Amino acid sequence: xxxxxxxxxxxxxxxxxxxxxxxxxxxxxxxxxxxxxxxxxxxxxxxxxxxxxxxxxxxxxxxxxxxxxxxxxxxxxxxxxxxxxxxxxxxxxxxxxxxxxxxxxxxxxxxxxxxxxxxxxxxxxxxxxxxxxxxxxxxxxxxxxxxxxxxxxxxxxxxxxxxxxxxxxxxxxxxxxxxxxxxxxxxxxxxxxxxxxxxxxxxxxxxxxxxxxxxxxxxxxxxxxxxxxxxxxxxxxxxxxxxxxxxxxxxxxxxxxxxxxxxxxxxxxxxxxxxxxxxxxxxxxxxxxxxxxxxxxxxxxxxxxxxxxxxxxxxxxxxxxxxxxxxxxxxxxxxxxxxxxxxxxxxxxxxxxxx
Numbered sequence: 001x002x003x004x005x006x007x008x009x010x011x012x013x014x015x016x017x018x019x020x021x022x023x024x025x026x027x028x029x030x031x032x033x034x035x036x037x038x039x040x041x042x043x044x045x046x047x048x049x050x051x052x053x054x055x056x057x058x059x060x061x062x063x064x065x066x067x068x069x070x071x072x073x074x075x076x077x078x079x080x081x082x083x084x085x086x087x088x089x090x091x092x093x094x095x096x097x098x099x100x101x102x103x104x105x106x107x108x109x110x111x112x113x114x115x116x117x118x119x120x121x122x123x124x125x126x127x128x129x130x131x132x133x134x135x136x137x138x139x140x141x142x143x144x145x146x147x148x149x150x151x152x153x154x155x156x157x158x159x160x161x162x163x164x165x166x167x168x169x170x171x172x173x174x175x176x177x178x179x180x181x182x183x184x185x186x187x188x189x190x191x192x193x194x195x196x197x198x199x200x201x202x203x204x205x206x207x208x209x210x211x212x213x214x215x216x217x218x219x220x221x222x223x224x225x226x227x228x229x230x231x232x233x234x235x236x237x238x239x240x241x242x243x244x245x246x247x248x249x250x251x252x253x254x255x256x257x258x259x260x261x262x263x264x265x266x267x268x269x270x271x272x273x274x275x276x277x278x279x280x281x282x283x284x285x286x287x288x289x290x291x292x293x294x295x296x297x298x299x300x301x302x303x304x305x306x307x308x309x310x311x312x313x314x315x316x317x318x319x320x321x322x323x324x325x326x327x328x329x330x331x332x333x334x335x336x337x338x339x340x341x342x343x344x345x346x347x348x349x350x351x352x353x354x355x
Contacts, residue, residue, distance in 0.1 A: 005249060006165040008136075008147060008172050011242075015235070018137065018175040021094075022054035028091050028133055029056075037082055037090045039064045039105045041097025041139065053096070060085050066100040069264050069271060072119040072155040075107045082112065089113075092133040096178075098190065099143030099152075099271065102136050106151035106167050109134035118162065119155035127164040136169040139178040141237040142190030142272065144197055144245025146172045152271070158323050159265040174242065176234035188226075188302045189272030191237055192293065195222040196275050197244040199289035200254035204333035207251055215247035226296040254334030255285050255343075258327045259351060262320035267308060276304050281354050285334065309355050321348050 012020060025036060035058040042063040044050070055061060060082065065074065082090065089112055095105025109131040111118050121127055136146045145152075149168050150161035161167075179187075198219040201211050221240035224230040260274035269277065276297075283290045297304065309317070325331075325348065331339040 003250060006149065006168045007246070007249070008169050010171040011174065012172075013174040013239070015175060015177045017173055018052070018178060021135075021137070021173060024135070024171060024173070025054065025092060025094070030091055033058065034088070034091045035059050035086060036092045036094060037062065037108075039078075039093065039095045039097075039101060039108065041066050041101045043097070044139075058086075060090070064095075064097060064101050064104050066097060066104075068268060069154050069159070070100050070104050070107065070152070072117060072122070072153050075104065075111060075118040075153060078104070078108050079111045079118075082108070089132060092135060093131075094135045094137065096137040096139060098138065098140035098186075099145040099193070102138060102143065102145035103151040103153065103161075105134055105136060106131070106145075106169065107153060107162055110151065110162060110164070110166060118153060119157075121162045121164075122153060122155055122158060122160040124163045125165075127162065127166045129166075131166045133170050135171045135173065137173045137175070137178070138238070138241070140182055140186065140190045141176075141179055141234075141241040142192070142194040142244075144194060144241050144248065146174070147242050147245030148249060154265055158326060159261045160323075160326070172242075174238050176238050179234050179238065184300070185302050186272075188297075188300045189270070189276055190241075191222065191226060192276050192279070192296070193272045194218060194237070194241050194244040195226070195293065195296070196256050196279055196289070197248050197253055198222065199286050200256060200334065201244075201247045201251045203286060203289070204251055204254055205336050206333045211247045211249075211251035214243045215251075218243035218247060223292075226300065227292075229299075252329050252333035254330055256282055258324045258330040258334075259348070261327060262324035262348075262352070263308070263355070265323045266316045266320035267312075269305075269308065273305065277308065277355050278351075280304055281351055306355075309352050312352075317349065317352060320352060321345055324348055 093109040152161040218240040259278040263269040263274040
C-alpha cells in the first residue's frame with residue numbers, strides 16, 4: 001500500500017509575513033468572546049516580541065518552558081490550564097518558537113480534543129479525534145517540526161512522537177526575520193538537524209522520488225548556508241527546514257535520530273545537540289555526510305560536547321538502548337528489514353560509550 005499522508009494545507013512565506021497573522025486568525029475567531037491560545041517560547045519573555053503578537057483581550061498567552069525536551073506531563077498540565085481558563089475550547093492554538101514549541105503546540109491542540117494523558121498517544125495513528133485549529137510559526141530553522149505529522153514528546157517510559165495526520169498544522173507562517181538574532185550554536189544545532197534529516201532520508205531504504213526531490217534540494221540549501229555563507233541564509237535555511245520535513249514525511253530518518261532519542265531520554269540532551277553528538281560517530285553508516293558535517297562544524301566554530309556518557313550507569317544506558325531500539329521504522333530505513341541482525345544491543349552500547 002502507498003502512504004496517503006496529510007500536508008500543511010496553508011503556508012505563508014516571506015520576510016515580514018508574521019505581520020499578517022492577525023488577518024489569518026481573524027478568519028478563525030468565532031465571536032468577541034472566543035479566544036486563542038498563544039504558546040510562545042520563553043526565550044522571548046523579556047523582550048518586546050509580545051508587542052508584535054496580535055493578542056486580543058480574552059486571548060491566553062503562555063510562555064512555554066523549552067529548557068528541556070517537551071515532556072508528556074507538561075503537555076497534560078498545559079491542557080488542564082487551558083480548560084480551566086474558560087468554559088469553552090479555544091478557537092486556535094498558535095505555537096511560536098523553535099522545534100520544541102512547535103511540538104508542544106501540536107500536542108496541546110490534540111489533547112484538548114482527546115481524553116487521557118498525552119503519553120497514551122505516543123506511537124503511530126493512535127489519535128481518534130481531530131485537533132483544535134493550530135498554527136505553527138518557527139523562530140528557528142532546521143527541525144522540520146512545522147511540516148511534520150509528529151509531536152515529539154518524552155514520557156515516563158520512552159521518547160516517542162504522537163504521529164498522526166491530525167498532528168499536522170493547519171497553517172504555518174514562515175518568516176525568516178523571526179530567526180534573526182538566534183545564538184550561533186543554537187542556529188548550528190537546529191540547522192544540522194535539517195542536514196542530518198536529508199542525509200538519512202537520501203541514503204535510506206525507504207527512498208523514493210518524492211522524498212529524494214525534497215531531500216536533495218534541502219541538502220543543497222544547507223550546503224549553501226553552512227559551507228558557502230549564502231547571503232540569503234535565513235531564507236534558504238527556513239525553506240531547507242520545511243523541505244527536509246517533507247522529505248522524511250514520505251520516508252524516514254535513520255541511525256542518528258534513533259541514537260539521539262536515546263540520548264535525550266537518558267541524559268536530557270536536547271534533540272539538535274544529540275544529533276550532532278551521535279552523527280560524529282557514524283562514519284561507517286554515513287561517510288560522506290559525516291565528513292561534510294565536520295567541515296560545517298569547523299566553519300561554524302561550534303564545539304560539539306564530548307564525553308557525555310563517561311560516567312553513565314548501566315541502568316541509564318540500558319534505558320537509552322531500549323528507547324533507541326524501539327524506533328523500528330528508523331532502523332529499517334537505515335539498514336533494511338534485517339536491521340536487528342546488523343544492529344544488536346552490544347553495537348548500540350559501543351556507540352553510546354564512545355560519546
